[in-house]
Amino acid sequence: MEPILDIRHVTKRYSNHTAVNDVSITVPKQSIYGLLGPNGAGKTSLIRIINQITAPDSGEILFNGEKLNPKHVESIGYLPEERGLYKKMPVGEQAMYLARLKGLSKADAKARLKYWFEKFEMQTWWSKKIDELSKGMQQKVQFIVTVLHEPKLLILDEPFSGFDPINAQLIRNEILELRKKGSTIIFSTHNMGSVEELCDHIALINKSQKILDGSVKEIRRSHKNNIYRITFKGNMMGFTNAIWDGAKLLESGKIEDEKDMYWALIKIVDGVKTSRLLQELLPLIEIVSFNEVIPSMNDIFISHVNHQNNVAGTQSNFTE
Amino acid sequence: MGKIGLIIQREIMAKLRSKTFIIMTFLAPVLVAGFFGVVIWMSMTDKADQDILVIDETQFFKDKLSGNDYITFSFTSKDLEKSLDGFYASDKTCLLYIPHNLLEGAGGAVKIFYKKAPGFAVQTDIRNQVEKILYEHKLRANNIDPQIIHNAKQSVKLITEKVNEKGEHAEQSTGFISIFGFLSGAVMFMFILLYGMMVFRSVMEEKTNRIVEIIVSSVKPFQLMLGKIIGIAILGIGQFITMGVLTAVLSTVLSSALLGDVKKDLAKFQQQQDLVYKNGTNVDLEKFDKMQDKLEVFEMIKQAGNINYLEIAICFLLFFLGGYLFYSSILAAIGSAVDAEADAQQFMMPIMMPLIVGYIISARMMTNPEGSMAFWGSIIPFTSPIVMMARLPFGVPTHQIVISITLLFASFIGTTWLAGKIYRTGILMYGKKVSWRELSKWLFYK
Numbered sequence: 001m002e003p004i005l006d007i008r009h010v011t012k013r014y015s016n017h018t019a020v021n022d023v024s025i026t027v028p029k030q031s032i033y034g035l036l037g038p039n040g041a042g043k044t045s046l047i048r049i050i051n052q053i054t055a056p057d058s059g060e061i062l063f064n065g066e067k068l069n070p071k072h073v074e075s076i077g078y079l080p081e082e083r084g085l086y087k088k089m090p091v092g093e094q095a096m097y098l099a100r101l102k103g104l105s106k107a108d109a110k111a112r113l114k115y116w117f118e119k120f121e122m123q124t125w126w127s128k129k130i131d132e133l134s135k136g137m138q139q140k141v142q143f144i145v146t147v148l149h150e151p152k153l154l155i156l157d158e159p160f161s162g163f164d165p166i167n168a169q170l171i172r173n174e175i176l177e178l179r180k181k182g183s184t185i186i187f188s189t190h191n192m193g194s195v196e197e198l199c200d201h202i203a204l205i206n207k208s209q210k211i212l213d214g215s216v217k218e219i220r221r222s223h224k225n226n227i228y229r230i231t232f233k234g235n236m237m238g239f240t241n242a243i244w245d246g247a248k249l250l251e252s253g254k255i256e257d258e259k260d261m262y263w264a265l266i267k268i269v270d271g272v273k274t275s276r277l278l279q280e281l282l283p284l285i286e287i288v289s290f291n292e293v294i295p296s297m298n299d300i301f302i303s304h305v306n307h308q309n310n311v312a313g314t315q316s317n318f319t320e
Numbered sequence: 321m322g323k324i325g326l327i328i329q330r331e332i333m334a335k336l337r338s339k340t341f342i343i344m345t346f347l348a349p350v351l352v353a354g355f356f357g358v359v360i361w362m363s364m365t366d367k368a369d370q371d372i373l374v375i376d377e378t379q380f381f382k383d384k385l386s387g388n389d390y391i392t393f394s395f396t397s398k399d400l401e402k403s404l405d406g407f408y409a410s411d412k413t414c415l416l417y418i419p420h421n422l423l424e425g426a427g428g429a430v431k432i433f434y435k436k437a438p439g440f441a442v443q444t445d446i447r448n449q450v451e452k453i454l455y456e457h458k459l460r461a462n463n464i465d466p467q468i469i470h471n472a473k474q475s476v477k478l479i480t481e482k483v484n485e486k487g488e489h490a491e492q493s494t495g496f497i498s499i500f501g502f503l504s505g506a507v508m509f510m511f512i513l514l515y516g517m518m519v520f521r522s523v524m525e526e527k528t529n530r531i532v533e534i535i536v537s538s539v540k541p542f543q544l545m546l547g548k549i550i551g552i553a554i555l556g557i558g559q560f561i562t563m564g565v566l567t568a569v570l571s572t573v574l575s576s577a578l579l580g581d582v583k584k585d586l587a588k589f590q591q592q593q594d595l596v597y598k599n600g601t602n603v604d605l606e607k608f609d610k611m612q613d614k615l616e617v618f619e620m621i622k623q624a625g626n627i628n629y630l631e632i633a634i635c636f637l638l639f640f641l642g643g644y645l646f647y648s649s650i651l652a653a654i655g656s657a658v659d660a661e662a663d664a665q666q667f668m669m670p671i672m673m674p675l676i677v678g679y680i681i682s683a684r685m686m687t688n689p690e691g692s693m694a695f696w697g698s699i700i701p702f703t704s705p706i707v708m709m710a711r712l713p714f715g716v717p718t719h720q721i722v723i724s725i726t727l728l729f730a731s732f733i734g735t736t737w738l739a740g741k742i743y744r745t746g747i748l749m750y751g752k753k754v755s756w757r758e759l760s761k762w763l764f765y766k
Binding site: 014015048051052053054070073076078079080082083084085086087088089093097098100101102103145146 | 525529533535748750
């Protein structure tokens with residue numbers, strides 16, 4: 001299937017630094033795509049280029065196979081990290097204005113707003129001014145105006161920052177619903193928990209370069225490094241005696257509140273089978289659980305970023 | 321145009337929703353007309369009745385001091401001490417004390433004791449009368465008939481006429497014209513600043529509200545800026561016309577109510593002047609003397625009638641539009657670059673300077689309306705809207721107006737283009753202290 005967004009070798013320079021350096025990303029249709037990276041890595045710069053707020057110095061972007069052009073803004077919904085609304089403007093009027101800027105007709109905008117206002121039970125807010133609403137209420141309005149024009153591509157920059165847990169849950173559900181209806185969602189974040197929960201694909205950006213991308217499952221699988229976690233009954237002495245040069249004890253500890261129960265992390269040397277390890281262990285201890293450790297996105301993120309930073313060495317760390 | 325239209329509409333609605341804006345639109349004309357009304361009214365009714373008791377130790381002024389419609393003199397033979405004793409309880413408002421040595425030229429001071437402060441007009445009247453009586457007395461003492469002196473004096477009126485390129489000439493006294501010119505320059509200064517700052521605030525509001533990034537993901541930053549500037553321009557012109565019409569109506573009503581008599585007097589005054597033209601000074605001006613007091617008012621009314629208001633109104637609108645567009649685009653750029661109004665100080669000064677210079681040139685023009693400073697000031701776009709307004713009432717050749725307007729609008733296109741480049745970077749830049757150097761870099765971003 002044709003990707004909804006194909007970013008090819010995009011570079012954006014500012015006078016004293018390069019914000020995006022030769023980044024290529026392919027976002028499949030109907031996916032939830034995580035754009036990860038530490039602060040100042042260039043995520044927001046890239047997102048602004050996709051939104052055509054700024055133009056890249058080189059490279060090109062295809063939207064649904066077409067070269068990105070101004071008419072595409074109507075197919076994109078954007079919730080920036082720095083967001084807000086007109087404080088003195090009534091909610092309804094404001095939502096109508098923003099919807100019409102996205103190309104909706106007056107009647108369409110009104111009908112859709114009615115739907116959303118009913119859905120979120122906020123019909124009475126229509127003629128209230130934004131600064132009369134609570135923060136949580138404002139966030140709902142903010143979300144509605146982002147998705148009102150039913151964008152094919154929804155770009156959310158740190159969507160959960162600043163949202164209270166109830167609204168965050170609400171938005172999480174809406175994101176999944178929108179995906180079901182055919183939208184593609186890009187979200188930029190450094191909240192790794194939400195990445196594992198929601199994203200199918202990710203791209204990791206650090207120091208303005210893409211250092212990793214692919215499907216979340218693939219990445220995690222490829223980052224496995226033969227580490228297993230074992231919980232067992234017996235004594236630690238016996239366990240360490242069983243370890244031979246085909247495996248290496250990384251860490252171990254006692255499990256509290258349980259008599260003679262321990263845990264250990266074992267790394268098996270490449271080519272050695274797990275059955276061999278078990279064979280060695282079984283005579284000496286009683287195994288309670290045995291499972292492979294799959295690295296979390298958080299671990300992968302940290303190790304990749306640290307790795308690149310160490311390689312880059314003396315290069316100064318830029319913050320936006 | 322569709323999206324710009326939406327932006328323009330929102331900008332106008334946002335202002336119209338503000339109560340202060342609406343109130344100011346209607347209050348300002350009332351205040352302006354009211355202010356002039358009060359000034360005129362005060363100048364006419366300054367004269368509260370004064371009942372003055374004169375203690376004349378010289379015994380010379382009796383029957384020579386003459387009262388008028390609001391000053392009454394009465395004389396007493398009591399001395400100062402006694403008169404002062406009974407003064408407060410009496411119905412007299414002032415005591416005029418003329419000391420016995422006044423005729424001898426010593427001291428020369430006359431005193432007024434008062435309960436109710438005598439106005440400036442009353443004081444002047446009394447001093448003039450006393451001086452005149454002394455003057456004539458001294459002439460007589462030297463055997464000179466005051467009448468001879470009086471007839472020998474001839475007042476000369478200086479008439480200034482402007483000659484144009486066709487050799488036509490017309491009377492043009494410049495007193496009122498220069499005041500009018502200066503005032504319309506000042507109003508222009510105020511309006512450009514007022515609406516320019518409105519653009520500045522509106523840009524900054526969107527930035528600090530953090531809504532701007534949402535909007536520029538739907539429209540181009542340049543469209544947003546342009547929509548804002550145009551919206552406020554429409555608002556400004558609408559407000560100006562409303563205010564202008566209201567002020568005109570109110571002033572007409574007020575002036576016809578207050579100046580009715582003066583207009584009648586003006587007709588008489590013109591008769592008199594015609595007589596002077598025809599017969600030289602061989603006219604008994606005595607009976608017109610009273611009218612001489614109002615000479616200045618007459619002159620003003622005459623000059624006010626000579627001004628081409630339609631031309632000025634049209635030019636005002638054009639120059640306002642040009643000047644506003646010119647400055648507001650610069651102010652929009654600055655509004656986009658800063659996070660708080662306080663940070664804008666360093667940028668405001670260089671922008672205010674040319675406006676203030678224009679204001680100063682137009683103030684100086686009251687004494688030197690045809691200088692080269694006035695000419696260049698009215699051509700160069702930075703100052704032209706203000707200086708040209710001040711020059712216009714003196715009569716400016718049409719081609720100069722055309723050149724000035726053309727230059728102004730051409731530079732507006734230039735400044736808007738530059739401002740747009742700064743604006744689109746500035747609105748997305750937070751928490752950064754911006755310098756002129758930084759701004760100039762933004763011009764080259766893609």
